[in-house]
Amino acid sequence: GQNIDQPTEMTATEGAIVQINCTYQTSGFNGLFWYQQHAGEAPTFLSYNVLDGLEEKGRFSSFLSRSKGYSYLLLKELQMKDSASYLCAVRDSNYQLIWGAGTKLIIKP
Amino acid sequence: ETGVTQTPRHLVMGMTNKKSLKCEQHLGHNAMYWYKQSAKKPLELMFVYSLEERVENNSVPSRFSPECPNSSHLFLHLHTLQPEDSALYLCASSQDWGQGALGTEAFFGQGTRLTVV
Numbered sequence: 001g002q003n004i005d006q007p008t009e010m011t012a013t014e015g016a017i018v019q020i021n022c023t024y025q026t027s028g029f030n031g032l033f034w035y036q037q038h039a040g041e042a043p044t045f046l047s048y049n050v051l052d053g054l055e056e057k058g059r060f061s062s063f064l065s066r067s068k069g070y071s072y073l074l075l076k077e078l079q080m081k082d083s084a085s086y087l088c089a090v091r092d093s094n095y096q097l098i099w100g101a102g103t104k105l106i107i108k109p
Numbered sequence: 110e111t112g113v114t115q116t117p118r119h120l121v122m123g124m125t126n127k128k129s130l131k132c133e134q135h136l137g138h139n140a141m142y143w144y145k146q147s148a149k150k151p152l153e154l155m156f157v158y159s160l161e162e163r164v165e166n167n168s169v170p171s172r173f174s175p176e177c178p179n180s181s182h183l184f185l186h187l188h189t190l191q192p193e194d195s196a197l198y199l200c201a202s203s204q205d206w207g208q209g210a211l212g213t214e215a216f217f218g219q220g221t222r223l224t225v226v
Contacts, residue, residue, distance in 0.1 A: 008149065030211055042113070042199070042217040050212065087152070095207045097215070099151040 002026045004100035006088050011106045012078055020073045020086050020103045028093020034062050034073045035087040037102065043087055046073070075105075083107045112136065115200050115218035123226055124190060130221045132183040132200030140206035141183045142215065143175060146197040158183060159206035190225045197222050 005023045012018040024032070031050040035043040049055055049064035049071060061074040075082055088100040113134045122128050134141065143155040157165035158177040172194075174186040183200055201215040 004151065033214060035217075040219070040222075042219045044217070045214040048212065048214060089152075091211070095210060097152075097154070101149055101151045 002092060002098045004088055004090060004098055006086075006100040006103045008101070009104045009106065011108060012075075014078055014080060014107055014109050016078050017074065017076050018078060018105065020075070020088075020105065022071045022073070022088035022100055024069050024071075024088070024090045024098070024100075026069075026090050026092045026098050029066060030091040030093065030095060032062075032064055032071050033089045033091075033097070034071075035089065036084050037087060038084045046086075078107050080107050080109070113200055113202055113216050113218035115198075115221055117221055118219065119222045119224075121224045121226060122187070122190065124192075126190075127186070127188040129187065130185040130198055130200075130223075132185075132218055134181055134183075134200075134202040134216070136202055136216060138202040138204050138216070139180060140203045140210065141177060141180075142201040142203075143183065143185050144199040144201060146199055146220070152199070156185075157206060164206055187223075190223075192225050195223055195225045 003025045034046040036046050037043040047062040049062050054063045059076045064071045085102040085104050087102045089097045116131045140159045142157050145153040154167050155169045156175040161177050172189050176184040197220045199220045200218040203210050203215045204213045
């Protein structure tokens with residue numbers, strides 16, 4: 001079967017750095033997405049990786065290793081507004097999006 | 110308006126009621142989706158429409174009935190639901206479906222929080 005694994009919950013301190021990991025086992029690979037979802041709000045697109053390496057976008061970076069079936073989202077200079085759930089999704093060989101259950105990130109002052 | 114808009118934001122219905130969820134996108138996208146989001150579970154894809162034709166139906170019970178009258182609007186008609194159907198129902202759109210969607214992201218509405226009593 002297809003599977004995406006992410007930690008259920010993480011806690012970090014304002015101003016610090018946090019890394020949210022995502023491992024996947026899917027039938028084929030056509031890209032990996034990270035979304036942010038604040039409570040009661042729409043998921044919003046953060047990043048897309050299709051080749052190995054690091055994609056940087058401001059305070060957020062996303063890394064991909066296709067050989068290891070692994071990605072992480074790195075958030076720097078954490079702000080209280082970064083408290084949200086972070087969803088990892090992989091597009092498989094049938095172009096379907098396979099979703100993880102999300103990681104709830106709690107930022108403490 | 111821009112983006113993807115869903116109404117209502119909250120809905121409480123009895124098991125014998127009939128109600129409909131509405132989704133509207135103003136992005137000029139060709140594909141629209143219904144997802145179910147339950148607590149601590151992955152998003153479950155329910156239905157996909159591409160150019161107003163249903164292209165995906167992931168073994169969803171018949172008490173959920175989608176309708177796509179045009180490329181900008183998507184409905185989910187609900188009848189005789191069960192308490193376990195209580196969840197957040199998300200609508201999304203993307204430029205295209207399938208191989209045409211490679212490299213493009215989906216845009217989500219804020220969802221309808223459905224409670225079945």
